[in-house]
Amino acid sequence: ESGLWKYVHREGVGEPPVQHSRVTMHYATYLSSGRLVNVSREGRRSAPSAFQLGGQQAMEAWQLAAASMRRGELAWLRSPPNFAYGPGGAPPLIPAGEDLWFALELMDFRLPATLQCFTELVPAMQEAEKHMEVGRSELRREAFAQARQAFRRALAAVPEKLLLGQPVAEAVRFAALERASLLNQMLCSQRLGQTAEEEKLQKEHWQDVLKAAAIRAASTSETASPWLAKAHFRRGLAREQLGYLTDAVADFAAALRIEPGDSAVAKRLEALRQRQQRVDLKPTQMFAGILERERLEREREAAAAELAVRKQRKEERLRRLNLRPSGE
Known part of the structure; x- marks a missing residue:
């Protein structure tokens, strides 16, 4: 002991x-x-x-x-x-x-940062793969914050300048790593966002990460691997959170076409379509402020016109009184 x-x-x-x-x-x-x-x-x-x-x-x-x-x-x-x-x-x-x-x-x-700076692509990719393995290990034990940080470091290990002039095979290899990193970052962020104490961080994350990184990751996945249904599904989740209902419906529909038997995607798509329909059935709410301002403006114009008429009548009466002879 x-x-x-x-x-x-x-x-x-x-x-x-x-x-x-x-x-x-x-x-x-x-x-x-x-x-x-x-x-x-x-x-x-x-x-x-x-x-x-x-x-x-x-x-x-x-x-x-x-x-x-x-x-x-x-x-x-x-x-x-x-x-x-x-x-x-x-x-x-x-x-x-x-x-x-x-x-x-x-x-x-x-958390530890990536301290090494590489001048060649091969060692940089090896370093990125190490961080990806760390991220997967942290993900398995549900340490989502550490996993997300490791996936971010995987991309930071490969500067964009190292990709210039590289063979197509190396570019495809990096694209696969980038796609996996961004999709896993999205997954970690969504899991972290389920807790109340992370609500503020979730809101900030949806704005600056899910809007850019998630859509970018899913788009990259779609280009490189059209069969990857989860790319469409996760991009749909991101767009739904941002309020882009039409785009989210399109993503869920694409995921369902790839995986027709996925009941979870089908239910999500149906619920989102009903939500979109409810929003579309209330167009007057979108213009309520404009209509109210126009009504108030018309009322002000009518009141001003009535006041001008009264003023003109008063001036006319005074003019007539001044024109009467003094002996009357």
Whole structure:
């Protein structure tokens, strides 16, 4: 038994960080006697510890704990010397052979980025394939945020300038990778968008990713592989969320033509057609504001005309009074 012990005092949210992520943690260190040794929060001072998972900047106890924590999680950790400062301790604050207690709070973490920059297409494609494998692995364990980030890094690993002048076979290979990456990004985003706490992110994502990336991915899939019904279906979902009902109906219909036996697509298409029909049956609502403004304008014009007539009549009466002889 290692002797390393962790107790979760407050649950966190989301997924734990992946290897090589940069984590930010608040901490407090106690001796077995309960004496406080050091702390990252003291009064107005706040100095959390930031380190990379799998690196050499933090002690092994913190590395193991952070790898199992989620954002906002607060945990107590009891560590034997070999997972902390070693058998010799860190005199005079930490005696030799002392078990330590840590109060750890994972504030945030940043996923690892693609750091390598390639000047040739072959190694860049190999790097992209590695990220695709990471994304598929994260997708299988339903870590959708990490999976989406890995699929994004797969495309970032291959700059567009490396594709210039390449043979057709290499261009087709990249197109297949790009199509798979974008479709999987859409899938991850749709799964993440099902939770209430991600509602704001979902709205932003539909605008800048699903409108561009999803339609682009599905269009690329359609060109390269006309049999890919899920490309039409996912593009239809994106267009439906954006309110493009006519385009969404066309995509669902195309998916149903490719897979006539898919009952889920058929039900979605029928429901969307009924929704489109309800919208089309209410054209007056689209022009309600215009009609109301025109009515108010006509009323103002009529009131102004009536006021002008009254003013003219009053001036006519005054003129007649002024023209009467003074002896009358």
